[in-house]
Amino acid sequence: MSTATRVPGRAIGAPLDRIDGPQKVTGTAPYAYEHHVGYPLYLYPLQSDIVRGRVAQIDASAAEALPGVILVITHENAPRLADTSDKELAILQSDEVAFRGQYVGAVVAETFEIARHAAQIIKISYDEKAHDVALRADRDDLYTPDRVSGGFPTDTEEGDFDEAFSSAAVKLDETYATPMEHNNPMEPHTTVAVWEGGDLTLYESTQGPHRVKAKVAPIFGLDPSRVRVVAPYVGGGFGSKGLPHANTILAALAARKVEGRPVKFALTRQQMFSCVGYRTPTIQRIRLGADEDGRLTAISHEVVEQTAKIKEFAEQTAIATRMMYATGSRRTTHRLAALDVPVPSWMRAPGECPGMYALEAAMDEMAIKCNLDPVEFRIRNEPEIDALTGLPYSSRNLVACLREGARRFGWEDRDPIPCVWREGRWLVGTGVASATYPVGRQPGSRVRIRCEGDGRYAVEIGAADIGTGTWTALTQISADALDVGVEVIDLKIGDTNVPFASVAGNSSGITSWGSTIFEAARAFREQHGQDPSEGDEVEAGMPENPETDNYAMHAFGAYFVEARVDADTGEVRIPRMTGVFAVGNIINPKTARSQFIGGMTMGLGMALHEESLVDPRFGHVVNHDFAEYHIPTNADVGEMDIVWIEEEDPYVNPMGSKGIGEIGIVGSSAAIANAVYHASGIRVRDLPITPDKLVQ
């Protein structure tokens, strides 16, 4: 069997309830902080309240005198790290401060409350230097990174854009901006660090236990075999737990100083806004040129965004523009401002999410300029092959999604003229946008399958379930791969004591881990047959998929949105959203649906609510709690009509699935922005669309 041939299964596709549901609902599924470890201590961090400079003096005498305080750790007494090459993680190694909120120390105490109070009475003085945290497109120090995140080229050039644009019959030249946003999973980042005889165990809230292990071991000069990371349940990540951040190192460093006692460190909500990543703000200039028939002849997408001085992170914002539509010429660029800021990182669909907001908002504006319905305009510019690779698509059903969405939503009789549909004080409008996300694949995963007797099988892979339903989906895949029922599968994930798994990111989990499970099952049956004995075991690595050389692989989708804008106040309500997706086979319709709802809701938040406000004088996010950093409430989410079209893709992986964790946020904010324009006649090009931008 070729790895790329789909196996018709029984469990795959079934709307199985989450197998960990009862545990979660009854509060018995242990999240990182809840692991029982003997006599733990609690850590509260010290964070710089200057942006840049040096720690001059630390007066911890009052704190150290408090009963219950065990340790105050700072750069003065912290153990030296073996590897300080990653400046985000090389904390407490010098007196230097590179961004506001950087860890400059920590208090470890018998209770969280004591640690927190002690931290609050420690006096730290600084030698402060001038700082710079303001992103603007007209900065003269923007630079060109070697590559952007994901290993993509920084700039691309296809045909002669300048010539094609200047001679285009219809032109658009607009700039769109997205703000800094902070991933805020329900479970804040948490580490419980335990040192025993030079071995380190981390109970960690992470999207990739093995990734944490690989990253942390050299920092502490340990052989990886001496580090164990445990993460059976994770309360969301959205990218911010894809890589270990400085909080993990801080907990491990402090625990080393109090060897013999575990140290627990859970961030407060406020602390989520400084050291665990965020989505860079972006400023995106889009130029589109088209002929009289509305066929694109020129696309340019020029991105300005920020990175930290201490470590480069270059969000791949324009990559979807490189393949989304057919055009005669195309240019994409990324420029960075290196600022005195925390290191930006992944946030659900890094790259595609902010980039497709800008492109899809521009496509809406361009459709109007071309006098075309925005659905028709997109269909007219549907490409035949993938422009980036020159390959055909393994399957590309954007047009089907647009057509099906238009039908379900009732798009047909739409009057394109904005601001004419009124219901009482509500201005009503509708909008559309496309979605795309690549079929992510990450190498290296391994799976061990063992017969446990009684017809039961242990399936082991160190993957993480970050709330998406991995426990359930991998159980279903294992059942089909072994051709048994789900009830005889004992899945083990979330621990580096089981074989390596790639990170839960890039919507690649099911493709990577599922393919490996299929491979291991095949090997198992080959070696041990249909009637194995207890103890029979096989371990297999992730197979290559030769079809990736022959096909470009992407998921697609389309959104249709109704927006209502209060004519008096500029308040926006979204009574209904339709999302139609072409994402191959769905492993589990229940958990899949929640991924789409979650992605689209997060897109709603991006469109209307989320914005981290940085005060350039102080260098920090001033609205750093949930009273002021708004995400949608239940009352903001209307009817969510979510469907997927039948799509047989024999090339992507043995499950025929494409990865669905991120696509729901890609483009959904644009569909809302486009609907708000249609309702109100006001084109807001900087997110979020808050009432102050609409009220007149």
Place this chain on the structure above:
Amino acid sequence: MKPYHYQRARDIPGAVAALAEQPNGKYLAGGTNLVDLMKLEIMTPDMLVDVRRLTSDRIEETEDGGVRIGAAVTNSDLAADRTIRSCYPVLSQALVSGASGQLRNLATTGGNLLQRTRCVYFYDTTTPCNKREPGSGCSAIDGHNKDHAILGASERCVATHPSDMAVAMTALEAFVNVHGPDGERRIPIEELHRPPGDEPERDTTLEHGELITAVDLPPLAFASNSKYRKVRERASYAFALVSVAAALDVEDGTVRDVRLALGGVAHKPWRATKAEEALRGEQANEANFRAAADIELEDAEPLRDNAFKVPLARNIITRALLELSEER
């Protein structure tokens, strides 16, 4: 959080006496604001005197036909009360537009009145703030001030009062009953909160140790024709950008009487007396409502980020009055 003493008094005079001895003590009611501020060490009382079970938690009709609300009545109970819903709908609506169900179950009438500003710089001990640390400066004047005041602010502080309930009570000309070291007094609600002036650290005119025991709503027949309109950045669970509490008495198309108060625009609930005056005796129509709103907002001094509050306040005053005149 700084360690503190916790005390429960036997009766109201006992609580007042206990706090009088503690210059850095505070009353604790639902704790939904105070405890948050203590965790962040924005407020660091040495002593908490728990008054939650001390003051009345009942809503009673008074002899003059008004209503007395015990200070310990929860926001949920007050919002759900039949008399309040029928005679003072503006108050019920204001309450349910605030916070979340869980918070309202815990929050009390007294605590709600005395909740502190949501200015983001007040909420962060690392930034200068005259309200938190007198003399340190105001970070909001030249900073993020979308949520801040457009009326009655000072150079020292441009914060707004966050309570929705207090805005409705201001329109209803409520009285706040307090029991202090020097006995009892009854304060018109308009005199409870103060403009920031030179002392933004003082939110109210209460003296140390004064305990709110009840709020009185005087009888007001046309309060049954009242409403609260709150504009916020999401559909629920957010503080007001601007809100309006309005009650309207129209006869034969003429405004006989009107009450208007605004939230989210000033250091205190803002009674729109100029607009009220302009409307009495005038025709109840959109143009007059709008003109009256403009008169009230003439004095507005918007900051960098909040000029939008002027048209927003004008629009919702106009809309609220229009709806009240149509519903009659």
